[in-house]
Amino acid sequence: xxxxxxxxxxxxxxxxxxxxxxxxxxxxxxxxxxxxxxxxxxxxxxxxxxxxxxxxxxxxxxxxxxxxxxxxxxxxxxxxxxxxxxxxxxxxxxxxxxxxxxxxxxxxxxxxxxxxxxxxxxxxxxxxxxxxxxxxxxxxxxxxxxxxxxxxxxxxxxxxxxxxxxxxxxxxxxxxxxxxxxxxxxxxxxxxxxxxxxxxxxxxxxxxxxxxxxxxxxxxxxxxxxxxxxxxxxxxxxxxxxxxxxxxxxxxxxxxxxxxxxxxxxxxxxxxxxxxxxxxxxxxxxxxxxxxxxxxxxxxxxxxxxxxxxxxxxxxxxxxxxxxxxxxxxxxxxxxxxxxxxxxxxxxxxxxxxxxxxxxxxxxxxxxxxxxxxxxxxxxxxxxxxxxxxxxxxxxxxxxxxxxxxxxxxxxxxxxxxxxxxxxxxxxxxxxxxxxxxxxxxxxxxxxxxxxxxxxxxxxxxxxxxxxxxxxxx
Amino acid sequence: xxxxxxxxxxxxxxxxxxxxxxxxxxxxxxxxxxxxxxxxxxxxxxxxxxxxxxxxxxxxxxxxxxxxxxxxxxxxxxxxxxxxxxxxxxxxxxxxxxxxxxxxxxxxxxxxxxxxxxxxxxxxxxxxxxxxxxxxxxxxxxxxxxxxxxxxxxxxxxxxxxxxxxxxxxxxxxxxxxxxxxxxxxxxxxxxxxxxxxxxxxxxxxxxxxxxxxxxxxxxxxxxxxxxxxxxxxxxxxxxxxxxxxxxxxxxxxxxxxxxxxxxxxxxxxxxxxxxxxxxxxxxxxxxxxxxxxxxxxxxxxxxxxxxxxxxxxxxxxxxxxxxxxxxxxxxxxxxxxxxxxxxxxxxxxxxxxxxxxxxxxxxxxxxxxxxxxxxxxxxxxxxxxxxxxxxxxxxxxxxxxxxxxxxxxxxxxxxxxxxxxxxxxxxxxxxxxxxxxxxxxxxxxxxxxxxxxxxxxxxxxxxxxxxxxxxxx
Numbered sequence: 001x002x003x004x005x006x007x008x009x010x011x012x013x014x015x016x017x018x019x020x021x022x023x024x025x026x027x028x029x030x031x032x033x034x035x036x037x038x039x040x041x042x043x044x045x046x047x048x049x050x051x052x053x054x055x056x057x058x059x060x061x062x063x064x065x066x067x068x069x070x071x072x073x074x075x076x077x078x079x080x081x082x083x084x085x086x087x088x089x090x091x092x093x094x095x096x097x098x099x100x101x102x103x104x105x106x107x108x109x110x111x112x113x114x115x116x117x118x119x120x121x122x123x124x125x126x127x128x129x130x131x132x133x134x135x136x137x138x139x140x141x142x143x144x145x146x147x148x149x150x151x152x153x154x155x156x157x158x159x160x161x162x163x164x165x166x167x168x169x170x171x172x173x174x175x176x177x178x179x180x181x182x183x184x185x186x187x188x189x190x191x192x193x194x195x196x197x198x199x200x201x202x203x204x205x206x207x208x209x210x211x212x213x214x215x216x217x218x219x220x221x222x223x224x225x226x227x228x229x230x231x232x233x234x235x236x237x238x239x240x241x242x243x244x245x246x247x248x249x250x251x252x253x254x255x256x257x258x259x260x261x262x263x264x265x266x267x268x269x270x271x272x273x274x275x276x277x278x279x280x281x282x283x284x285x286x287x288x289x290x291x292x293x294x295x296x297x298x299x300x301x302x303x304x305x306x307x308x309x310x311x312x313x314x315x316x317x318x319x320x321x322x323x324x325x326x327x328x329x330x331x332x333x334x335x336x337x338x339x340x341x342x343x344x345x346x347x348x349x350x351x352x353x354x355x356x357x358x359x360x361x362x363x364x365x366x367x368x369x370x371x372x373x374x375x376x377x378x379x380x381x382x383x384x385x386x387x388x389x390x391x392x393x394x395x396x397x398x399x400x401x402x403x404x405x406x407x408x409x410x411x412x413x414x415x416x417x418x419x420x421x422x423x424x425x426x427x428x429x430x431x432x433x434x435x436x437x438x439x440x441x442x443x444x445x446x447x448x449x450x451x452x453x454x455x456x457x458x459x460x461x462x463x464x465x466x467x468x469x470x471x472x473x474x
Numbered sequence: 475x476x477x478x479x480x481x482x483x484x485x486x487x488x489x490x491x492x493x494x495x496x497x498x499x500x501x502x503x504x505x506x507x508x509x510x511x512x513x514x515x516x517x518x519x520x521x522x523x524x525x526x527x528x529x530x531x532x533x534x535x536x537x538x539x540x541x542x543x544x545x546x547x548x549x550x551x552x553x554x555x556x557x558x559x560x561x562x563x564x565x566x567x568x569x570x571x572x573x574x575x576x577x578x579x580x581x582x583x584x585x586x587x588x589x590x591x592x593x594x595x596x597x598x599x600x601x602x603x604x605x606x607x608x609x610x611x612x613x614x615x616x617x618x619x620x621x622x623x624x625x626x627x628x629x630x631x632x633x634x635x636x637x638x639x640x641x642x643x644x645x646x647x648x649x650x651x652x653x654x655x656x657x658x659x660x661x662x663x664x665x666x667x668x669x670x671x672x673x674x675x676x677x678x679x680x681x682x683x684x685x686x687x688x689x690x691x692x693x694x695x696x697x698x699x700x701x702x703x704x705x706x707x708x709x710x711x712x713x714x715x716x717x718x719x720x721x722x723x724x725x726x727x728x729x730x731x732x733x734x735x736x737x738x739x740x741x742x743x744x745x746x747x748x749x750x751x752x753x754x755x756x757x758x759x760x761x762x763x764x765x766x767x768x769x770x771x772x773x774x775x776x777x778x779x780x781x782x783x784x785x786x787x788x789x790x791x792x793x794x795x796x797x798x799x800x801x802x803x804x805x806x807x808x809x810x811x812x813x814x815x816x817x818x819x820x821x822x823x824x825x826x827x828x829x830x831x832x833x834x835x836x837x838x839x840x841x842x843x844x845x846x847x848x849x850x851x852x853x854x855x856x857x858x859x860x861x862x863x864x865x866x867x868x869x870x871x872x873x874x875x876x877x878x879x880x881x882x883x884x885x886x887x888x889x890x891x892x893x894x895x896x897x898x899x900x901x902x903x904x905x906x907x908x909x910x911x912x913x914x915x916x917x918x919x920x921x922x923x924x925x926x927x928x929x930x931x932x933x934x935x936x937x938x939x940x941x942x943x944x945x946x947x948x
Contacts, residue, residue: 119730119835162675173673175682176650191922197831198863199647200900201636201686203907203915203945204927208649208682212675229732256593258703298772357671361593389672426674433677441677448665452934453678459933460926471677 012052012094012435013469016101019058023079027059027103030071034062045084045104048091049151051350051400052435057084057098062106066182066190066221072105073219074188076465084467085215087128087154091161092353093434095214099469105219107156113137114222122179122196124224127156143227146171146262149430150336155223161432162212166335169255169388170262170294171228173430178211182222186461196224209456214432215467217460231262231294235304236328237319239311240286244268244371244383246314247287248364251387253310255360259303263292264388268371271338271382278341279334289316289387290335292328335384342382342395349397351382352409356420357391357429366423367392370416379408391429417443433471441472486526486568486909487943490575493532497553501533501577504545508536519558519578522565523625525824525874526909531558531572536580540656540664540695546579547693548662550939558941559689561602561628565635566827567908569688573943579693581630587611588696596653596670598698601630617701620645620736623904624810629697635906636686640809643729643862644736644768645702647904652685656696660935670698683930688906689941691934705736705768709778710802711793713785714760718742718845718857720788721761722838725861727784729834733777737766738862742845745812745856752815753808758791763861764809766802809858816856816869823871825856826883830894831865831903840897841866844890853882865903891917907945915946 027035036042037059046056058081061072076083082102089096098104110126113134117123118141125134130152134145149158149165157163159181164173171177180194183206193206210217241247247266254261266289267275273285291307293300308319322328334341343351358366367385374381374394385392394416396409417427417440427433427440442450450472457464457474464474501509510516511533520530532555535546550557556576563570572578584600587608591597592615599608604626608619623632623639631637633655638647645651654668657680667680684691715721718740725738740763741749747759765781767774782793796802808815817825832840841859848855848868859866868890870883891901891914901907901914916924924946931938931948938948 117833117835119726120833121730121732122833162673162679164673168673172650175673175679176646185922185926189922191926192920193923195895195900195918196833196898197865197900197903198834199636199638199642199649199831199865199903201829201902201904201906202900202911202918203686203924204691204930205636205649205679205682205686206919206923206926208679209930212677212679217678229730252593256595258595296773296776298776299770302770302772355675357673359591359594359596359670360672361591391671391673421669424670426669426671426676428675429671429673430675432675437676444669444676445680446666448659448663449667449680450677452659452665452680455933456678456683456930459929 012054012097012099014054014099016055017082019081019101020079023075023081024059026075027061027072030075031061034064036060045086045096045106046098048089048094048096050092050094050434050436051352052094052097054097054099057102057104060104060106062109064109066184069105069107069184069219069221070188070190073184076103077186077188077463080463080465082465082468085156085160085219087157088130090151090153090157091434092431093436095161095432095434095470097435099435110221116141118143120196121227122224123227124222125155127154127220127223129155131155131158138227142230144230145225145227147174147177155225156220159211159220159223160213160215164430166263166265166386168386169264170260174211175208177226178207178223179226180224181207181210181220183210183218184221185218186463186466194224212432214434214470216457216470217466233297233300234292234294235300236292236322236331237304238283238288238290239316239319240284240288242315244287245364245368246316247289248367248387250289250311250314250316252360252363254307255388259306261291261303261307261388262294265290265335266385266387266392267335267338268383271342271384274341274345274382275334275338278344279337281334290331338382338384339395342397346380346397348399350400351395351397352413353431354394354413354416355428355431356416356425357389358420358423358425360390362423362425363387363390366420366425369419370394373415374412377408377412379405389429390425435470438472486528486571486573488528488573490529491556493555493575494553497549497555498533500549501535501546504549505535508538510534519560519570519580520572522563522568522570524566524568524908524910525826526568526571528571528573531576531578534578534580536583538583540658543579543581543658543693543695544662544664547658550577551660551662551937554937554939556939556942559630559634559693561631562604564625564627564631565908566905567910569635569906569908569944571909573909584695590615592617594670595701596698597701598696599629601628601694601697603629605629605632612701616704618704619699619701621648621651629699630694633685633694633697634687634689636904638904640737640739640860642860643738644734648685649682651700652681652697653700654698655681655684655694657684657692658695659692660937660940668698686906688908688944690931690944691940707771707774708766708768709774710766710796710805711778712757712762712764713790713793714758714762716789718761719838719842720790721763722841722861724763724785724788724790726834726837728781729862733780735765735777735781735862736768739764739809740859740861740866741809741812742857745816745858748815748819748856749808749812752818753811755808764805812856812858813869816871820854820871822873824874825869825871826887827905828868828887828890829902829905830890830899831863832894832897832899834864836897836899837861837864840894840899843893844868847889848886851882851886853879863903864899909944912946
């Protein structure tokens with residue numbers, strides 16, 4: 001399968017704008033020591049987990065309040081200068097790179113949980129709060145925040161990229177779980193979107209317009225999200241399969257039967273091996289599903305029995321249970337470290353991560369052919385997936401000094417995306433478009449829809465200063 | 475409590491634009507008998523279930539395809555003429571009124587279910603398919619579409635108003651359940667939003683921008699929604715309470731405990747009386763909760779036992795069960811007919827329906843004080859609510875020939891909305907803004923957020939022809 005012509009976007013276009021000295025002086029005057037131009041600080045804010053590189057931003061403002069963010073944006077606007085919001089830098093798609101120059105606004109110090117409303121199952125946080133911190137702070141209420149993209153990302157960053165992760169199959173993504181936002185607009189105004197009501201038909205859904213807008217329409221300065229009662233019972237199980245296909249077909253059937261499984265993650269045999277080495281585990285080196293069941297004790301038992309039955313039909317082994325919280329944490333930590341385990345398996349390598357998501361019935365078609373292609377390429381890779389949602393990630397491991405390896409990886413990615421789109425799926429289930437998928441977006445959404453996005457962007461950010469050069473070209 | 479000054483928007487502003495004869499001629503030439511200027515047809519398309527009146531549209535185009543819609547919009551655009559999409563006319567907020575003149579595009583004949591994908595739990599329909607028709611057509615697959623606003627509305631209309639209804643407490647609203655759309659833009663172009671993948675981070679969420687945009691950004695010509703497996707077990711129960719407060723406090727506790735109840739509807743004693751007369755039922759004339767439980771047989775039993783226990787603590791009577799599908803249908807039909815039962819209880823009356831929605835912990839505060847005010851006003855009313863979501867509807871019954879009754883009703887509504895907003899709620903949980911809540915929207919969302927909505931509207935519909943005069947003034 002050849003990738004269509006539109007599917008070519010290998011490296012970011014660097015197109016630096018002039019940053020006036022007067023802006024830097026004004027920022028220093030306003031923010032003092034909270035505005036840094038030290039190279040090490042700028043470099044730290046000019047990269048993310050993607051394999052791309054660009055010159056660092058001209059300055060970093062450490063915002064401590066919404067007012068700080070608003071003032072920084074107003075100054076940047078005055079000098080027509082790009083603004084890039086920064087949380088903890090876990091983006092995978094080059095979102096944080098200053099491809100047109102500009103300043104980084106680090107919201108990491110805005111890390112307060114502002115109000116917990118246990119009786120309404122909601123919490124309002126500043127954008128720099130990370131998901132682990134949030135769960136720590138709400139623990140005593142008996143509630144939890146389920147969205148778990150693996151990395152300990154900030155809520156602001158998760159909202160900006162419409163993140164999801166392992167629990168989304170049951171609890172949804174940031175799209176479903178964000179009730180409202182406070183946002184600093186391109187003009188430096190502060191607006192609020194949404195209320196704490198569970199549903200609303202009050203005007204345009206600005207909350208969901210901002211969720212997933214990747215910093216291109218405003219800077220998120222407050223996030224209100226839903227919480228959930230900690231399930232009465234939680235059980236995690238591992239099930240090994242004779243083939244990836246058997247694991248995938250089990251997953252498809254589980255979802256089609258409507259089992260309210262909380263997590264169902266695929267890890268292929270190669271990746272299990274990498275994880276075993278990295279996390280010192282003795283997992284059977286076969287394709288496996290790592291599952292978690294939430295509910296009442298009876299409900300969890302019912303779900304698990306049904307899934308075990310389906311797995312057995314596909315040749316799955318008996319479930320191995322992780323019943324204590326410690327065992328569960330150990331397993332999920334190993335799963336979340338798959339990326340680092342893979343990176344360490346090939347010293348000095350970088351990974352190009354894929355992120356396609358397809359309707360569940362197309363999952364086997366999409367995944368199995370892509371495994372064949374990856375195997376044939378000779379490039380080492382990891383393969384993990386939130387397969388219950390039809391979403392999975394190959395990580396092709398390449399030597400950054402060998403352009404031919406990057407080319408192989410990009411070709412594999414292009415073939416995978418082309419396949420996913422032909423199966424009515426999306427090029428990105430949860431990582432966002434950033435720099436890397438701009439070409440794919442046009443193929444997926446069509447020129448008309450992308451034009452509508454551009455029109456909105458131009459209207460809300462006429463100077464094109466909010467994280468420019470991401471999602472689409474203007 | 476006095477309503478703030480912003481909370482005044484009693485009657486729609488009629489500001490008719492000139493409709494050129496040349497447009498009507500061009501429409502007749504293009505659509506032949508499918509373009510009608512007969513008064514009876516225009517009048518039927520110039521009203522909805524709201525209590526407002528405006529002159530009818532100048533013509534009605536019966537669209538039979540997306541191309542028909544696109545051509546009608548292009549002609550309207552050429553002549554700077556408003557376009558109002560029409561499904562079956564069940565809107566409650568004046569959405570369908572031609573307050574600036576224009577043409578109505580009736581999509582009722584676009585009523586085909588285009589593709590059912592049972593293995594992915596999705597279905598794609600034309601916008602004129604109604605929810606009952608949809609459920610009839612997917613019945614053989616063992617799946618169902620849960621969103622149930624009471625009226626047998628079209629899927630296009632439900633998407634346009636971000637509708638929800640009785641099942642939303644468990645299954646979400648059109649916001650959560652719409653995967654993708656086909657939309658004719660203000661320029662007459664056809665775009666697609668979303669894919670059939672369950673989740674995506676691919677660019678701006680145009681799907682959710684369109685959902686709830688009330689026809690002001692485009693005409694929806696195709697809707698892809700999620701389906702759900704019919705639960706293995708369904709039980710419905712009625713529980714009577716000594717007071718509205720007892721019923722409300724029961725609901726709050728049920729939700730706070732995370733019981734996955736499928737429906738929990740409040741009907742107050744007055745409304746039970748009206749329903750008894752209208753539907754010839756012998757329900758106990760006390761405040762009651764009408765509930766439904768979905769799940770496995772054990773799950774349903776567990777849920778029901780827990781809820782019965784909570785209800786008993788608040789003085790609720792023993793559950794009366796409706797176990798057969800016929801009994802369930804009879805009960806839900808009675809619930810859905812509450813509106814008509816109320817209208818018939820006061821011959822010749824019209825209802826002004828409220829639609830506030832508040833965080834569940836504020837439900838008692840919001841509802842009980844409003845009951846007191848309504849009782850004190852002397853105006854008859856009905857009271858029903860999707861209380862599990864914190865959403866409820868008063869319907870104040872007024873004689874349209876008595877302006878003083880309308881004033882009393884509007885004042886009650888204003889007081890209620892002011893209270894809901896002060897409790898972090900919304901003026902509209904599911905009916906939309908339309909003509910009636912434009913003032914409320916500014917109070918709720920703030921001038922900055924409404925300005926952002928206006929900016930988007932102006933950018934996407936520069937001639938202001940898409941259902942103008944709704945949601946906000948331009």
